[in-house]
């Protein structure tokens with residue numbers, strides 16, 4: 085049964101990208117375990133506003149696990165202690181009366197803090213712009229069945245396409261590496277005939293952009309896969325390595 | 336070929352191939368050590384006539400040394416770059432993400448191996464090939480006897496065991512990670528190459544450790 089619980093939240097506060105941050109501790113009373121984690125933060129912000137203080141800044145949008153905006157490092161886990169969900173899908177049920185909950189922003193050189201819990205993830209957009217697309221010449225829409233695709237490939241491409249680009253992989257990685265994200269984006273196209281055409285160019289450009297933006301070298305610790313809310317497999321990283329090496333040896 | 340330096344995947348491929356090359360060398364080295372259990376004379380014949388200061392043995396030694404230097408150099412570069420990519424601010428709630436212990440400690444495990452390798456080179460290689468090559472007096476040609484002398488000291492055996500336990504952990508992650516890095520992995524092969532990695536690591540490390548203990552206890556040169 086859901087109860088009302090009293091909790092302490094330790095939240096990272098930072099006025100701006102260049103400012104030095106610190107933790108603030110807040111007490112919250114009678115939080116329903118039926119509420120979501122972000123609703124709990126909404127209640128905290130209401131409380132802060134009523135006290136005349138500045139509310140905590142955090143990213144969120146769809147609040148149903150599809151947009152990839154929410155991004156909190158909660159008690160040692162990106163997206164909190166639950167499995168295979170985003171922060172917005174996390175419930176207060178996962179916490180007990182009297183708990184202290186530590187809430188931090190994603191931390192990596194590639195994702196600098198903008199304010200409080202909000203980080204700058206435009207690096208991912210830049211990686212996508214570098215090649216994470218299929219150039220389409222518009223015209224009549226061909227019949228889907230005219231291009232046969234093996235079921236296994238279609239499934240694997242679909243699994244890779246489940247990536248919402250939230251950045252939990254980078255946040256979890258001790259190397260601040262973005263390989264799981266890039267691997268998912270390269271794989272979802274490389275597996276399909278439409279994407280194969282630009283596969284070599286895509287792999288090279290996206291990896292080059294990823295390196296340029298200061299993400300680390302993947303050492304296959306597998307932390308990304310464990311924390312990914314969409315269960316993206318690290319075997320996609322092996323595929324990215326394959327695609328990249330194939331492209332380089334073709335040159 | 337500049338991508339082997341400039342690109343993250345390129346750097347990982349160098350780390351991977353140099354590591355796999357060292358694994359092959361270790362397999363060969365371990366097999367040769369096992370000969371000690373059976374016959375010292377055969378061992379000395381292999382060490383002096385087949386290897387010794389022959390040109391191919393010298394070239395081989397240089398290639399292995401190059402492999403080691405590249406592996407360590409890249410290991411240091413990768414580790415430093417990754418610390419930088421992590422950023423200055425550390426998490427206050429330390430990571431609770433379950434990960435294989437060895438995968439997080441590859442550099443430290445590498446250091447353990449390095450210290451062991453330096454001890455080993457000083458005790459064995461310096462006394463044999465190095466002294467022979469540079470005509471320093473006292474070069475040993477009785478390799479098996481030299482090994483037996485060193486392994487009669489308990490602390491040497493203990494140092495070897497520690498070194499190889501470090502290597503075992505390094506390789507249980509290193510082997511599958513190396514194959515993954517060169518792209519040889521998928522959902523089916525993931526389990527297989529991890530098991531294969533554990534088998535290879537265990538064969539290598541157990542082989543070296545068993546020989547060290549056997550020689551220490553006198554169970555060597557059995558057919559001599």
Ligand code: HEM
Pocket residue numbers: 302303304347348350351352353354355357358361406407409410411413414438441442444445446448449505506508509510512513514516
């Ligand atoms: C005989 C000795 C050694 C062998 C057989 C060996 C083998 C390997 C292998 C197979 C890998 C995996 C490469 C990959 O993930 O792509 C690796 C990674 C690594 N090794 Fe070694 N290694 C040895 C000694 C050392 C030494 C002496 C150091 C450093 C002082 C070192 C540091 C590293 C580092 C930092 C990595 C990267 C971690 C990673 O990618 O997960 N290794 N090693």
Ligand code: FES
Pocket residue numbers: 143144145146147148149150151152153154170171172173
């Ligand atoms: S707010 Fe959209 S995924 Fe969480």
